[in-house]
Amino acid sequence: MSIVLIGYMGSGKSTIGRKLAKIVDFEFIDLDDYIQKKENLSIPQIFETKGEIYFRKKEHLYLKEVLQLSNIILSLGGGTPCYGSNMDAILNAEGAHSIYLKSSIPSLVKRLTPEKAQRPLIAHLKTEEELTEFIGKHLFERSFYYSQSNQTVVTDGKSIAVIAEEIVASLF
Ligand SMILES: Nc1ncnc2c1ncn2[C@@H]1O[C@H](COP(=O)(O)OP(=O)(O)O)[C@@H](O)[C@H]1O
Ligand SMILES: O=C(O)C1=C[C@@H](OP(=O)(O)O)[C@@H](O)[C@H](O)C1
Numbered sequence: 571m572s573i574v575l576i577g578y579m580g581s582g583k584s585t586i587g588r589k590l591a592k593i594v595d596f597e598f599i600d601l602d603d604y605i606q607k608k609e610n611l612s613i614p615q616i617f618e619t620k621g622e623i624y625f626r627k628k629e630h631l632y633l634k635e636v637l638q639l640s641n642i643i644l645s646l647g648g649g650t651p652c653y654g655s656n657m658d659a660i661l662n663a664e665g666a667h668s669i670y671l672k673s674s675i676p677s678l679v680k681r682l683t684p685e686k687a688q689r690p691l692i693a694h695l696k697t698e699e700e701l702t703e704f705i706g707k708h709l710f711e712r713s714f715y716y717s718q719s720n721q722t723v724v725t726d727g728k729s730i731a732v733i734a735e736e737i738v739a740s741l742f
């Protein structure tokens with residue numbers, strides 16, 4: 571069995587995935603890290619030099635690759651389930667259990683403000699108001715995909731450790 575973490579940028583996929591993998595002693599794969607290693611470029615460099623469409627093509631290719639693996643905790647990028655046939659591939663992958671880490675707009679704004687620069691889609695947004703407006707619209711569009719996950723876990727007001735333990739308790 572594998573666990574696939576889904577959710578908007580800043581929902582905690584990478585941080586919670588790493589923690590979860592330690593608890594259950596599964597291999598941890600962060601799809602963004604996987605792409606960066608395979609392409610030998612950082613995510614901002616890929617967007618800057620090759621463009622978003624190239625990134626989405628590689629994201630699809632490597633998603634299919636890692637979905638073949640078992641006993642992994644897989645943290646996706648925020649956009650992964652929202653392009654092409656990716657969400658269907660996740661839902662149909664054998665032994666994969668998908669979890670949507672659901673976070674409110676204010677929580678996302680708070681977590682993403684200090685980390686905007688590493689995320690090309692929001693790096694240009696200057697004020698808290700701009701970030702709030704962008705996330706509100708973007709999350710509305712993407713929720714259609716996220717909400718197809720097998721399970722939803724609300725993250726607001728919970729620490730990383732509490733969320734990881736909640737997931738473990740719900741699964742085993
Ligand atoms: N539940 C939480 N409580 C407090 N901080 C959090 C929580 N979830 C994530 N964070 C913080 O938000 C930032 C983004 O988390 P990250 O795991 O990179 O999100 P994602 O991979 O979903 O974009 C990190 O600094 C992380 O420590
Ligand atoms: O939401 C998105 O489209 C993206 C989210 C990022 O991952 P995180 O959700 O881990 O920040 C990364 O894949 C890329 O910057 C694009």
Ligand SMILES: [Mg+2]
Pocket residue numbers: 583584585600602645646647
């Ligand atoms: Mg991440």
